Amino acid sequence: MRTQSSSLTFIVLFLSIFSLTACDTKVKVKDACGDGFVDPGEQCDGADLAGATCASLGFYSVSTQPACSADCTFDSLGCGERCGDGVIQTAFGETCDGEALAGATCRTLGFTGGILACGENCQPDVSGCDSLCGNGAVDPSEPCDGFDLRGQTCQSLGWGAGRLDCLVSCQFDESECQSTCGDGLAEPDEACDGAALRGLTCAALGFAGGTLACDAGCALDTTGCTGGTSCGDGILDEGEACDGAELAGADCFTLGFDGGVLECGADCRLVTRRCLGSRCGDGVREDGEECDGEDLGDATCPSLGLGLGTLACGSDCHLATAGCEDVCGDGVIQPEAGEDCDGEDLGGFVCYAGTATCGDDCRVDIAACTSFCGDGVVDEGWGEVCDSEDLGALTASCGELGWAGGQPACRADCQALDYATCLPWVDLAAAQLHRTCGVDPNSHLWCWGVNKAHNADWYYVLGDRTNTHSNCGYGDCSLVPVQVVMDGNGTPLDGVTAVTLGINHSCALKLDGTVWCWGRNNFGQLGDGTTTDRVTPVQVASLQGVTQVACNGDFCCARTSLGAAWCWGNNQQGQLGNDLTTNASTRVRVVHAADPSGFLADVARVEAGPAKTCALKTDGTLWCWGAANLGDGTTAASRVPVQVLDPAGAAPLTDVTDFSVFTNTCVRRTDGTLLCWGHNTHGSLGDQTTTPRALPVHVLVQSGLDPYTGAAQVNIGAEHSCLIRDDRTAWCWGNNLTSQLGIGGTWGFGYPVQVAGWQVPHLLDVAKLAGSEAGSCARTQDGRIYCWGVNGYGRFGDGTQDSHGGTPAPVHGQLP
Incomplete structure (x- = not known):
């Protein structure tokens, strides 16, 4: 018995040691609330919400998330309104909620009596209400009653003519309809x-x-x-x-x-x-x-x-x-029916080794084919440069080619890469001093370039809460995009639709019509009612329903869905438009004495320069205020909007469809011509002179004889101007000492010249331009961003400080 017991003990000990050493992978062996994993019976655990959002929990909010309570259940206090909270949310179509019926009864809804309830969809449940056919009053369940036909006629029921009556059963009598x-x-x-x-x-x-x-x-x-x-x-x-x-x-x-x-x-x-x-x-x-x-x-x-x-x-x-x-089997490939082949016709499919056939489902059967395009192996002997996941020597990611991120795929014919899977940038903004930002397809915001505030020992301008990027000659900067976050946990600022930048601060417009800003706040340019600098975004106070926002210098202005203009921040030049020169840390409304309301109304869009603002009204006129050269024929500043005049100075300028403001101002009119005014030291007005203009002058063609036409959009920097033609090409003119024109070299031009391309002769398919003091950036229609000019502080976001010979270079997006 001792021998058997010893043997049994040895076996148990051996199995125990084997079980402990057989796998060194750490596994979770016990459910525990608070371990960061959602276990059975838990709704959430810590930051793990199991994919839940307020919307998925039945709340109306689409941009917020619930919190997770200490007992691993959802804390939805921050989710806002929902059907079932006992409060009638009329904005979301509720007419009742729980016991709240808004005074409705079965009788007020047309029934003779009964008990009204509220359904699970927050609409009245009339199943407990009573009706009475023959009382002469139409109840909700009756098509008619007596002479009450609900306003229906034979014609409304689809007949050509005749008289409609009501049967004693409270159904329509259509016997007299014709x-x-x-x-x-x-x-x-x-x-x-x-x-x-x-x-x-x-x-x-x-x-x-x-x-x-x-x-x-x-x-x-x-x-x-x-x-x-x-x-x-x-x-x-x-x-x-x-x-x-x-x-x-x-x-x-x-x-x-x-x-x-x-x-x-x-x-x-x-x-x-x-x-x-x-x-x-x-x-x-x-x-x-x-x-x-x-x-x-x-x-x-x-x-x-x-x-x-x-x-x-x-x-x-x-x-x-x-x-x-x-139609499968008729010998004719019908792609619209989902067929790849039919009979002997394999639709161009080539089997390099083995045999391919057409299956009964009209899909190519490759069971006997051992080598083909799509097998995941690059066969250079058959002309393949990639195959499925194997991209061969084509190793550049989408991010390295100018997109926000993603990976290209191999084209179906294995002859080239397909970039349709790349993630596009959806918006772009460039600042005065070497900083650029872009919005990715997830509505998150990324910024790159200099991270230190101008003329201040203060960092965090990029919005990622750090000051430990590359030291690139100006304190701190990031040579590639970094994500703007809301807190120290790295939570991204989400729901962003557009971004705009000042000299030391930035603002983002969100899907819900709110504006969020961060950076320096010494003039109140963050709009939160303080002058406290912020390393993460704070909401602009008391501002809702915003459809567009523009920042420059140390201030911002916004346009709301009601056509009003509101501004905040530095007001030393009257750029806030409220007839004062006092800085404002909360939004103030732009005034206009000629309007019955006393405020500027019917605003379609606002744009900001370093110390002045312009607003395009829905009638196609332009109004400007702030620092000098407002386009009214004078060089005076104004604390209230003044109307821009035509080139003769005799009448208001009309038919404006697009405009851009920096130290100068340029507009595009409905006929595709461009007009500019302001400083002209380097020919940035495009009239082939260096004479400053107090009234708009036409941008001219190279010969100097005719106005330039064919412009679709206009965007200007500090001393250069750019446009997008109706063929989606980009053209620039003015100062080129730092290669702001994107043509290579540093020769300036007083008329538009075409911007060069990256690995192609010219930049094509341009959707948006963003100018700054150091150069410009462009977003293409397929969502790539290219920048040109000075790249000394990583403004290009391509991982270098190389200006690439003064021609456009792609931003290196960081999304996986």
């Missing part, structure tokens, strides 16, 4: 009329195909249909919801309506057109309807995987697929 066969309108007692077939086809009626017609008696003519059908014989067969008068016991009530008359359609589907509350049959696809009449949405036979043919809409507003036909 139809006119041949008028092209399919009336209630007509199956069709001329070309009006009620959306029916042979397929919808159960036939295999063919052409449906309408005979002279307004009855369906199925002689042109092929294949047989039992629909219409008055007998309820398999696959039919009804047939003639046979409704299988269904009525409007059993289908969830409040009453009315249920009918059977010619396609043996239930017709709810005359049920109370039904919208089926009105030709407009509603919730719960797959189709309605001719409106099939995006559905087709191929999209349903049913080959080709004709898809129709049934009388019950559900799709009728009988007309779809499987």
Whole structure:
């Protein structure tokens, strides 16, 4: 027995040691609230919310997240409003909530009595209300009562003429309504009329195909249909919801309506057109309807995987697929039916080694093919440069090529890369001093370049809460984009739609119409009611419904959805437009004595220069205020808006569609011409002189004889100007001492010259420009950002301080 016991002990000990040494991977062996993992029975754990948002929990907010309580349940106090919170949220369509009925009763809703409740959707639940047919008052479940016809007539019910009455059963009496066969309108007692077939086809009626017609008696003519059908014989067969008068016991009530008359359609589907509350049959696809009449949405036979043919809409507003036909096997490749091959035709597929065939599903069968494009191995002998995940020697990421991030894919033919998977930048802004920002497709914000405030020993201008980037000759800077965050945990600023930059501060516009700013705040330019510098974004106080915001220098202005203009920050030159020169740490409204309200109204857009502001009104006029050269024929500053005049100075400038403000101002008019005014030391006005202008002058073509035309957008920097032509090319003029024109070299031009490209002759497909003192940046239509000019502080965001010979270089996006 001792020997057996010792042996057993040895075996147990051996197995224990083996189990401890067999795997050195750390695993979670015990559920515990607070360990950062969502275990069974836990809604959340720490920062792990299991993907939950306030919206997914039933709240109306789409931009906030719940917190996680100490007991690993959701804390939704910050989520705001929801159906079921006991408060009627009329802004979200609620008419009741819990016990709150807003004074409504069964009687106020038209019933004779009963108990009204609030449904789970925060709409009245009238199932407990009573109605009384014959009391002369139409209850919600009655089409009519006595002489009360709900305003309906024979014509409103689809008849041509006649008198509508009400039966003692409180249903419409349409016996006196009249139809006119041949008028092209399919009336209630007509199956069709001329070309009006009620959306029916042979397929919808159960036939295999063919052409449906309408005979002279307004009855369906199925002689042109092929294949047989039992629909219409008055007998309820398999696959039919009804047939003639046979409704299988269904009525409007059993289908969830409040009453009315249920009918059977010619396609043996239930017709709810005359049920109370039904919208089926009105030709407009509603919730719960797959189709309605001719409106099939995006559905087709191929999209349903049913080959080709004709898809129709049934009388019950559900799709009728009988007309779809499987075409696989006919020897003809039908890509629209999802076929890659058919029969012997492999659709150009090449098997390098082995044999490929076409399967029964018309997809290429590669079971016997050992080498082909798509096998994941680059076969250079067959001309492949990439294959599936193997990108061969093409190693550049999307971020290195100017996009926000992502990875390119191999094109289906293995001959080149496909960049459709790259993540685009959706907005762009450049600051006065070597700083640039962009918005990624996730509505997050990234900035790069100098991180130290100008003329101040203060960092954090980039918004990522650090001051430990590369030292690049100006304190601290980042040579590649860094993400703007909300707190020390690295939570990104989200919901961003646009960004704008001042000299030492930045502001972001969010989807909810609020504005958030960070950086230096010595003039109150963050708009939070203080002059405290902020390393992370704070919300501009008392400002909602913003659709556009513009910052420059040490101030900002915003335009709201109501067409008002509000400004805050430095006001030493009157750039806030409130007839004062006192700085404002909260928003002040731009005044305008000529407007009945006393404020500037009907504003379509605002733009800011270092110390002045301009606003485009909806009537196409431009108004400016702040520092000198406002376009009114004088060089005086103004604390209130003054109207920009035409080149002759005799009338207001009109037909303005786009404009840009820096130390100068330029506008684009509806005819595609450009006008500029202000300083002109380096020819930045484009009139081929260096004479300063107090009134607008035309930007001229190279010959100097005619106005420049074909401009789509305009954007200016400190001493240079740029435009986007209607062909999406970029052109610049003015000072070029630091290669601001993007043409290579440092020669300046007094007329527009085309910006060079990166690895191509010229920059193409430009969607937006952003100018600064050091140069400009451009965002292309496919979402890439290129910059040119001075790159001494990482303003290009390409990981270097190389200015690349004065031609555009791509920003290196950092999204994975």
